[in-house]
Amino acid sequence: MISTILSLLLCVIFTILSLFHFYWLFGGVWGVHKVIPTKDPQVPPLSVPKFGTLVVAITLLLFGILYLLKTGFIQIEIPHWLTYTYYAIPFIFILRAIGEFRYVGFFKKIKNTEFAQADSLIFAPLCLWIGGTAYIVLLLS
Numbered sequence: 291m292i293s294t295i296l297s298l299l300l301c302v303i304f305t306i307l308s309l310f311h312f313y314w315l316f317g318g319v320w321g322v323h324k325v326i327p328t329k330d331p332q333v334p335p336l337s338v339p340k341f342g343t344l345v346v347a348i349t350l351l352l353f354g355i356l357y358l359l360k361t362g363f364i365q366i367e368i369p370h371w372l373t374y375t376y377y378a379i380p381f382i383f384i385l386r387a388i389g390e391f392r393y394v395g396f397f398k399k400i401k402n403t404e405f406a407q408a409d410s411l412i413f414a415p416l417c418l419w420i421g422g423t424a425y426i427v428l429l430l431s
Contacts, residue, residue, distance in 0.1 A: 292426075292430060293360070293426075293427050293430040293431055294360075294361045294362065296423050296426060296427050296430075297357045297358070297360040297361045297427050298357070298358075298361050298363075299423065300353075300354070300357040300420065300423060300424060300427065301354045301355075301357040301358040301361070302354075303354075303416075303420065304350050304351065304353040304354030304357065305350075305351065305354040307350045308347050308348075308350035308351035308354060311343055311344075311346050311347035311350060312347045314338075314343055315340060315343045315344055315347060323404055323405075324404045324405055324407075324408040325405065325408070325413075326338060326405060327393035327394060327400075327403070327405045327406070327409075328403050328404075328405060329393075329400060329403075330403070331402055331403045331404065353375075353379060356368075356372075356375055356376070356379075357424075357427070360376070360427060360431065376424070376427070376428050376431075377428065379420075379421075379424045380420075380421045380422070380424040380425040380428060381421070382421075383417045383418070383420040383421035383424065384417070384418065384421035384422070384425075386414075386417040386421075387414045387415070387417040387418035387421060389414065393405070393406070393409075394409055394413070394414070395409070395414050396410075396414050396418075398410075
């Protein structure tokens with residue numbers, strides 16, 4: 291039961307994150323200045339390639355679908371090799387929360403930009419929560 295609820299929460303979060311990326315892909319500008327790392331708060335962020343945004347949007351949507359399947363609400367047989375994704379997802383998001391020690395994560399050095407503030411307040415904690423929750427789902431299944 292707990293695994294089902296957590297899987298459903300992960301599905302919803304991944305779907306919402308995917309929708310944000312599709313929004314930005316199709317020209318949306320809300321929040322875009324807070325989601326791209328920069329060195330200097332005075333320098334506007336570089337534009338992200340559309341293809342990269344599409345890849346992230348589709349990947350997040352697929353992660354959401356995987357956790358929807360994990361709930362058992364939908365019964366679709368997936369290839370066995372795809373089940374290893376349930377190990378990769380917590381690893382990816384915990385690494386993202388830790389960061390690369392410069393721009394992103396809890397241990398970043400550049401902390402005075404809009405992105406850095408949003409990362410400290412929202413993105414890194416969310417990634418840690420996703421990673422931890424995905425790991426709990428993995429242990430309970």
